[in-house]
Amino acid sequence: METIQKPYLKSLGPRGYVQGVTISSGSSKNSLCHYFGGIRYALPPSDRWRKAKRLPTTYTYGTKDDPFQCPGSSGVCPQAAFMDLAATEGWDEDCFQCNVWVPLGEPPKNGWPVLFFIHGGFLQFGSPNSFHAAALLGETDMNAIVVTPAYRLGPLGFLYSSELENDAASVGETVGNHGFWDQRMALEWTRDNISVFGGNGSEITLTGYSAGAYSVCYQLAYDLHAPDSESLVRRACIWSNSFTVQPKTPALAQTQFNQLLSALHIPASLPGPEKLRRLRSTPHKTLLGAATSIDLHEFRPTTDNAFILNNLFHTLDNGVLARKLVARNIRIITGECRDEHFLYGTWRPPPQDTLGGLRHRLLADYPRPIVDTLMRIYYPNGTLPRDCENWDSDAFGRIYADMQVHNMQRGFIYALTNSATNKPVPGIEKLIFRYRMEYRLSCADRSLPPAWGVTHATDQYIWFWGNGEAIKESEKGIIKRAVVDGFIKFVHGEEDLGWGTDGYKEMRTLKPDGSVVIWRDELWDEGVRVWKALREVGEYSDGGTSPRL
Incomplete structure (x- = not known):
């Protein structure tokens, strides 16, 4: 549907100011919702295959005189191509951003409930920018804030190996499933910050489609095993996917890692830190090309006993x-x-x-x-x-x-x-x-x-x-x-x-x-x-x- 966009300045209290847009119908001219694209939910890690960093409490998006401009899209993780759904526009390994759709008018006393949506794409491709909630908010009685995060995909989000495990341990982190950790970081950001948009961070409906629904399964399992005080999810929509089988073991993930090294002509005899140095210096287009050429070309979760329990x-x-x-x-x-x-x-x-x-x-x-x-x-x-x-x-x-x-x-x-x-x-x-x-x-x-x-x-x-x-x-x-x-x-x-x-x-x-x-x-x-x-x-x-x- 054709839409009209007009600038909309929003105060986020201690988080500063952002300037998004008010979206209206091109045919009826009726206003539908407010939209803020590319809102950062985390800071990028220092290296590939490390965890994103939580925003500091002092982080602000902009000032009243110089607000953060967010009328557009979130950054998108570099990814494999599928049909016409994976254009290279907006590719950025610093993809720790989300799009926020906000109803018109004043929020209720306790804030609007939140619909948190994880996009699909086999965990290999996809973008939060492919989903549009303007008509849902403007033409129905939904009256909820919609949050759609970007997250790391394919080998950038789901590579695992003993070399990466040792590297992560050196900085006190777990390894693997970084795409899932990104989603969790965005969920925690939503809980802690959505009130500045008028939302209720204690009323989150976790939703996803396809690989996004698969992600919902694992996010829900992680949330259920967390203490009640850390729980984020109140309801869940699992659209066209499910739990399947226990994700691959570290041993199988190591085989996949070794295949990737071979495709990139990185000798297996090199010390672990040198292997990672070469992998981290490889341009993402080269990395993706090699990843799609190997037998184990689907980079999906690993049973790490941290995000995904062995049992x-x-x-x-x-x-x-x-x-x-x-x-x-x-x-x-x-x-x-x-x-x-x-x-x-x-x-x-x-x-x-x-x-x-x-x-x-x-x-x-x-x-x-x-x-x-x-x-x-x-x-x-x-x-x-x-x-x-x-x-x-x-x-x-x-x-x-x-x-x-x-x-x-x-x-x-x-x-x-x-x-x-x-x-x-x-x-x-x-x-x-x-x-x-x-x-x-x-x-x-x-x-x-x-x-x-x-x-x-x-x-x-x-x-x-x-x-x-x-x-x-x-x-x-x-x-x-x-x-x-x-x-x-x-x-x-x-x-x-x-x-x-x-x-x-x-x-x-x-x-x-x-x-x-x-x-x-x-x-x-x-x-x-x-x-x-x-x-x-x-x-x-x-x-x-x-x-x-």
């Missing part, structure tokens, strides 16, 4: 996480699109249209025992399933979508509601609100082929009320009644969402004709079967219990 999935199985969710009354909206697999099949598909090529591609994401188990479950005879046209996009897209969304999401809910001890946690069912999208807004055609149907990411235009695109008047009533009204109630902490489901095996489903039905999940048993099979693999050593438990 995390056991805390799912034995009800620890479920009991903590109930104790803190943290509710979850989670669900899927009907045709997730079409978009998934385009992300670095197998180079060969063979079963072996598909297996090789999956090994870039998942440990070998997991992939071997998947091969036995999905392709017991080694033949292409009848409902698949080929191995390299269709079969790959379907199994990838099952692992990222469909089956693992059902397994996650199964684990929460039916612990391994067969003693479900009382009260957990009432915290889970499931949905299924089978309806597509016409504005999604701007970025995703109509032939893909209700594929992955099409519903972002529903949750974000067009996400910057114009919604037809005939469509607004449909998505308002079906999804957005309940979503708004959720963000505001209301008890009755009008969701209509009765139990965790039911899904509020928006049908192709715009009607809403409550669907008894026919895919439940298959999802749980695959989840159980992967949980029985036992490829990880849990190595003791974290003191944070």
Whole structure:
């Protein structure tokens, strides 16, 4: 949708002054919201693969006479390319910034609730600048502040090795999962600073899409294991992703690190500090090119027993996480699109249209025992399933979508509601609100082929009320009644969402004709079967219990 922007000066109290913009509709000329782009939430580290630094208490953004100018975008971590979603504009390794969208008018007595949104992109690409909340704030009753942070991605955000571990220990830090630590830093900044924008830092709804939803899972797990006094999350939306399997071990991460060194022609015989010196001096474009060329080209989380506990999935199985969710009354909206697999099949598909090529591609994401188990479950005879046209996009897209969304999401809910001890946690069912999208807004055609149907990411235009695109008047009533009204109630902490489901095996489903039905999940048993099979693999050593438990 076309918009008009006018400068807007905002006092942030002890944080100084910023000058953002007031966004208005280009057609109606009605003001929609205030916007502040590229607000710093942390200072950059002294070197790559170190933790960002918390803003000092004396940090200010500007003065009344010389305010920080923030009408534009956040810096974006250098990243891999995908379709037209990863342009090089705005690339900056100092990407510790967020965009803040603020409702018009005076905030309520306790401040507006906060919708904290983590962008997706397989943890390899993506940008907070791709999400637009102006219409959501200006044309609905959302009345919440929206915060969208940038964070480190790919090898810049998720590289791990013993060399990096020793380097981090020398400055008293843990290593790996820097992208997750960045997100947590932005969450803590939001808790501590959003009041200067009129927000309530104790009422944060943590949301994310795709890899952002995957991030929500791990941010939520980290938050649940923190003391109550340090908890940040009040509600969570896990849109089109889930917990999958315990993230890779340090040993597998070391193999990936060694492959990267080889691709960059850095000798493995060099001392650790020299390896890191050369890596840190490598231009990010060169680093990214090498990272995409190796077998283990997906740079995702590592089980570091700091951000991600060694026994995390056991805390799912034995009800620890479920009991903590109930104790803190943290509710979850989670669900899927009907045709997730079409978009998934385009992300670095197998180079060969063979079963072996598909297996090789999956090994870039998942440990070998997991992939071997998947091969036995999905392709017991080694033949292409009848409902698949080929191995390299269709079969790959379907199994990838099952692992990222469909089956693992059902397994996650199964684990929460039916612990391994067969003693479900009382009260957990009432915290889970499931949905299924089978309806597509016409504005999604701007970025995703109509032939893909209700594929992955099409519903972002529903949750974000067009996400910057114009919604037809005939469509607004449909998505308002079906999804957005309940979503708004959720963000505001209301008890009755009008969701209509009765139990965790039911899904509020928006049908192709715009009607809403409550669907008894026919895919439940298959999802749980695959989840159980992967949980029985036992490829990880849990190595003791974290003191944070």
